[in-house]
Amino acid sequence: MKxxxxxxxxxxxxxxxQHLLGYMYRHKRVNLSITGGTTPGRMYEMLVPMVKGKDCFSNVHYYNFDEIPYRAENREGVTISGLRSAFFTPADIxxxxxxxxNQYNYTSQDERIAADGGLDMILLGVGADGHYCGNLPGTTHFGDKTVKVACDDRIKNRxxxxxxxxxxxxxxxxxxxxxxxxxxxGSLVMIASGTKKAGIVKQLVDGIVDEAVPATLLTLHPRFTLIVDKDAASLL
Amino acid sequence: MKxxxxxxxxxxxxxxxQHLLGYMYRHKRVNLSITGGTTPGRMYEMLVPMVKGKDCFSNVHYYNFDEIPYRAENREGVTISGLRSAFFTPADIxxxxxxxxNQYNYTSQDERIAADGGLDMILLGVGADGHYCGNLPGTTHFGDKTVKVACDDRIKNRxxxxxxxxxxxxxxxxxxxxxxxxxxxGSLVMIASGTKKAGIVKQLVDGIVDEAVPATLLTLHPRFTLIVDKDAASLL
Amino acid sequence: MKxxxxxxxxxxxxxxxQHLLGYMYRHKRVNLSITGGTTPGRMYEMLVPMVKGKDCFSNVHYYNFDEIPYRAENREGVTISGLRSAFFTPADIxxxxxxxxNQYNYTSQDERIAADGGLDMILLGVGADGHYCGNLPGTTHFGDKTVKVACDDRIKNRxxxxxxxxxxxxxxxxxxxxxxxxxxxGSLVMIASGTKKAGIVKQLVDGIVDEAVPATLLTLHPRFTLIVDKDAASLL
Amino acid sequence: MKxxxxxxxxxxxxxxxQHLLGYMYRHKRVNLSITGGTTPGRMYEMLVPMVKGKDCFSNVHYYNFDEIPYRAENREGVTISGLRSAFFTPADIxxxxxxxxNQYNYTSQDERIAADGGLDMILLGVGADGHYCGNLPGTTHFGDKTVKVACDDRIKNRxxxxxxxxxxxxxxxxxxxxxxxxxxxGSLVMIASGTKKAGIVKQLVDGIVDEAVPATLLTLHPRFTLIVDKDAASLL
Incomplete structure (x- = not known):
């Protein structure tokens, strides 16, 4: 853990x-999975002008790591829609x-990624409750691959x-x-900012691994980097 | 998991x-940690004549991953003694x-390995109870680094x-x-043979990760390979 | 150079x-290019029983690095035919x-390989004149990519x-x-055996790089390994 | 070549x-060799505030790739002095x-680097004549390792x-x-700016490899990246 x-x-x-670009500049095909949500918003603002129209990034591929479909399934889900508007569309990917x-192809997600050479890097956010992607506390186990999670009322409220x-x-x-x-x-990079993330950041750095706080597992990845601002680091 | x-x-x-040699033949410094015990005995018999006297392996370094000291501390411990007699001495390492x-340097083990560039590969055995190295059920937690484990009577009996x-x-x-x-x-390779390992091998392949069965965690490493014989695979 | x-x-x-297997055992897609001809004959005899019917090698892909077409173009060329009979067919690849x-797809060879993630390793032989693949002295320049080489009488004789x-x-x-x-x-592995290769092996190890001896360039690759028998090493 | x-x-x-940082952020020991001179001046101005006082870069090591000693040997040479003032000193390395x-340790340079795990990346400039490091046209051959080059009058003038x-x-x-x-x-990154580099940049991209233009060789490295500004690219 760095x-x-x-x-x-x-x-x-x-x-x-800069971490992301370190992978994107590689010579061969690069497979990335990048997070939507609010934490990376500023990062995408910086990244768009650096990537837009540059041939040297044509070997970079993007894979979604989660999706929340709309109940009426005639439109793209929340995650891909957010990524499109934050990065893919303005950067002309x-x-x-x-x-x-999505709900139609998730059972082959792990297989498709392996056939394409595996993910080189995943950029993730983390929730105050320790969730990452759709791995909310109580929904998945450490041993799970790509899954469909049923939404109970607690999740629907969230x-x-x-x-x-x-x-x-x-x-x-x-x-x-x-x-x-x-x-x-191949590598995991997690970002967190703001005082409401200070508690989970402390838990990650303390290093106790607990399925009830899903992100604690990721600290055991041989190339896990945690990038935080001062507020998120305020309890360290 | 492969x-x-x-x-x-x-x-x-x-x-x-062959897995081991795949790392040993690399061009630059290679840092390995390899298991003692009975499972790899035949492997070392094969390996010794391939390594002994070969200049091309002078860049390979070996780090112990555990040690059981003798109570009277005037001799080397059980693990290093076993590795010396099985491999290091006959292969002229x-x-x-x-x-x-050992008990004198363990607090700096993780730091020393990092300064030397990290371990490229660890070759491990697994116990029927799911232990690996000295990570017996109930002794260490998923988040632990190199530690000293106190021996209670149960452990002393073992x-x-x-x-x-x-x-x-x-x-x-x-x-x-x-x-x-x-x-x-960088990579983990685990070996198991014989019907008494069939249960733990099934647990590893089934993929439920549980601290009570320590080795189940290792299946989450991005480069974890499990090599077993037919007897150990008999419950798959 | 090792x-x-x-x-x-x-x-x-x-x-x-063992070098080849070190790559073939990797977890993700592996792209290899392997040599035909007489030098690797014994190696393929050993390799076939280790690979045939093993699921764990389903992620290994093979790319030809040269081809000599038959003049009557209604059959596969010399290189692929040789590889099929030495390895692909008996190993059930x-x-x-x-x-x-081949002559129909060579202009996109470099592009196709890049899109597939690049070659992880190439296993090559070497001629007494320093040629490798179809890079005979006087036919290609150090800067050339995949090319079609016109055969003059000298080449036709060969x-x-x-x-x-x-x-x-x-x-x-x-x-x-x-x-x-x-x-x-990613890596180059070259093999040579027999006294008639002793001269070129000496040139490779001496380290003078000269376009008139094509293989000398390959010694500058950051992961170039030369594996020879005693006869081929007799001038070292 | 990218x-x-x-x-x-x-x-x-x-x-x-950003290329440099992509390596510097790695988890394990990182060995770099970076260029002095005028081309990277602006880069070091940007880099210093990003590196100074940051613990996360304590695993990054720097190796000089050339040195011009002062005739009176009681002071450090031109290269290391330039790197100290441009980067090492302001960044508190x-x-x-x-x-x-230097002249006292150059015969063991290659061996020391190998023992430390090899260089992960070299950042180089290029001269209008195609020189890089101290590899001026006519001074070294493609096959040379670290060497001492005698200065004739032409070189002394330069x-x-x-x-x-x-x-x-x-x-x-x-x-x-x-x-x-x-x-x-492991990787080479070359930078060039300004119209007086346009000719050599064109030669590099054209891809003819010629010992009389030393840098042309480097385009054959499996991970060679050339970063240029518009002026240096004006002949492409």
Missing amino acids: VIIENTIDEMSMTAM AEDNIHVL LAEEFEGVTEHIPDYYITMGPRSIMDA | VIIENTIDEMSMTAM AEDNIHVL LAEEFEGVTEHIPDYYITMGPRSIMDA | VIIENTIDEMSMTAM AEDNIHVL LAEEFEGVTEHIPDYYITMGPRSIMDA | VIIENTIDEMSMTAM AEDNIHVL LAEEFEGVTEHIPDYYITMGPRSIMDA
């Missing part, structure tokens, strides 16, 4: 982007380089926010790469 | 040796390339065999790299 | 096979894992042997990955 | 820095992480600039890692 503490969310975003995950409160959009299940699939990547 | 099933212990030993672990029943040799503690230190290696 | 000297062609073949190179003297089979051109394409692989 | 064209020297410097090359015209400082020889030593690194 821990990098930056002063501000801007510096954290820049350092995260070719559709051929975007590998979506998902309400993703659907801006439009409850008829909230689905009965979502898809996520499980702990085993995530651990199979 | 699982390789061989017909006999001889073929399993050859395949394990230079003393400079052997990095012992150790009696290592000391051929000479109970005054049995120590009050032993040393082991913990799960976190083991997971930090 | 040089490994073995006593006999059998030991050289075993060591070459799936057709999907065999990527042929090729006669490949066609067992049936001169109407000898083509007007052949295909080869050039020095630049070969150097682009 | 070619990256940036609009300005500032963007080129940032991209070069620990003396233990700086591995100088060196005058390095010594600001103080001719009594100009030495009779200098030290450089040769082409073979440079090619042995």
Whole structure:
């Protein structure tokens, strides 16, 4: 586990982007899985102008690591939609380089990734409760691969926010790469910012591994890097 | 997780040796940690004539991953003694390339390995109870690095065999790299043979990760290979 | 450059096979290019029983690095035919894992390999004149990628042997990955046996790089291993 | 060969820095060799504040790839002095992480680097004449390792600039890692800016490899990246 503490969310975003670019500049095909959500927002703002229109990134492929489908299944899910608007669309990433995950193809996700050479790196956020991707406490076990998770009321309540409160959009299940699939990547980079992440960051650095706090497992990956801002590091 | 099933212990030993050689032939410094005990005995018999006197292996370094000291501390411990007689001495490995672990230096083991570039590969056995190195059920937690483990009576009884029943040799503690230190290696290769390992091999392949069965964690390493003979695979 | 000297062609073949297996056992997709001809004959005899019917090698893909087409183009060329009979057919390699190179697809060879993740390793022989693949002295330059080489009379005379003297089979051109394409692989392993290779082996080890002796360039690859028997090493 | 064209020297410097950081952020010991001179000046200005005082870079080691000693040998040479003032001193790099090359230790340079695990990356500039490090046209051959080069009058005239015209400082020889030593690194990154580099950049991209233009060899390295600004790319 490598821990990098930056002063501000801007510096954290820049350092995260530099990690990402370190993989993107490789010569051969590069397979990445990158997080949506709010934490990486500033990073994508910095990254877009560096990537847009550059031939040297044509060998970089992107794989979704989770998906929350809309109940009415006639539109793309929340995760891919967020990634498109934050990065893929403004950076003009070719559709051929975007590998979506959804309720129709999730059972072959691990196999498809292996056939394509495996993921070189996954960039993840972490929740205050220790969740990452769709691995919320109590939903997946350390040994799980890519799975469909049934949404109970507790989860549906949490998902309400993703659907801006439009409850008829909230689905009965979502898809996520499980702990085993995530651990199979070449490298893991996790980002966290803000004081409400200070508790989970302390737990990760303390190093107790506990299935009730899913992200603690990832600290055992041989190339796990945690990049945080000062607020998220305030309990260290 | 990659699982390789061989017909006999001889073929399993050859395949394990080929994995080992795949690392040993690398161009730059190679850091390995290899298991003692009975399972790899045949493998070392095959390996010794291939390694002895060969200049091309002078860049290979060996690090112990555990040690059971003699109570009277004026002699080397059980693990290093076993490795010397099975491999280091008959293969003429230079003393400079052997990095012992003991009660005097264990607190700096993880740091020394990192400064030397990390372990490229660890070759491990597994017990019927799921233990590996000195990570017996109930002794270490998934998050532990290299530690000193106090021996209670249960453990002392188990150790009696290592000391051929000479109970005054049995120590009050032993040393082991913990799960976190083991997971930090570049690759893990685990070997198992015989029907008494069939149960644990099934558990490993089934993929449920449980601290009560320590080796189940290692299946989450991005480069974990399990090599077994037909008897050990009989429950798959 | 790493040089490994073995006593006999059998030991050289075993060591070459172990190098090959070190790559073949990897977890993710592995792309190899392996040599035909007489030098590796014994190696393939050893390798076939180790590979045939083993699921754990289903991620290994094979790419031809050269091809001498028959003049009448209604049959496969000399190189792929040789590899099929020495290894692919007896080892039951799936057709999907065999990527042929020929006069119809050679212009996209480098691009296809890059899209598939690059070659992890190339196993090569070497001629007494320093040629490797179809890079005969005077045919390609160090900077060349995959090319079609026109056959002048000198080359046609040399090729006669490949066609067992049936001169109407000898083509007007052949295909080869050039020095630049070969150097682009992750690792290079070269094998040589017998006293008639002693001169070129000495040149390789001496380390003078000269386009008139094509293989001398390969010694500059960061992971170049030369495996020879005692006869081939007799001038060292 | 990967070619990256940036609009300005500032963007080129940032991209070069990102390549460097991609290696510096690795978990285990990282061995780098980085260029002095004028081309990387802006890059070091950007890099210093990102590195200074950061614990996460304590595993990064720096090895000089050439040295021009002062004739009076009681002071450090031109290369290390330049690197100290541009980067090591302002970034507070620990003396233990700086591995100088000089007239007293050059014969063991290649061996020391190998024992330390090899160079992970070399960042190089290129001269309009195709020289890199001290590999000026006519001084070293493709097969050379680290060597001492005698300075004839032509070279002494060129060196005058390095010594600001103080001719009594100009030495009779200098030290450089040769082409073979440079090619042995894990990755090579070359930077060039300005119209006077446009000719050599065109030669590198055209891909003819010629000992009279030393840097052309480096394009054959399996991980060679060339980063240039628009002016240096103006002939492409």
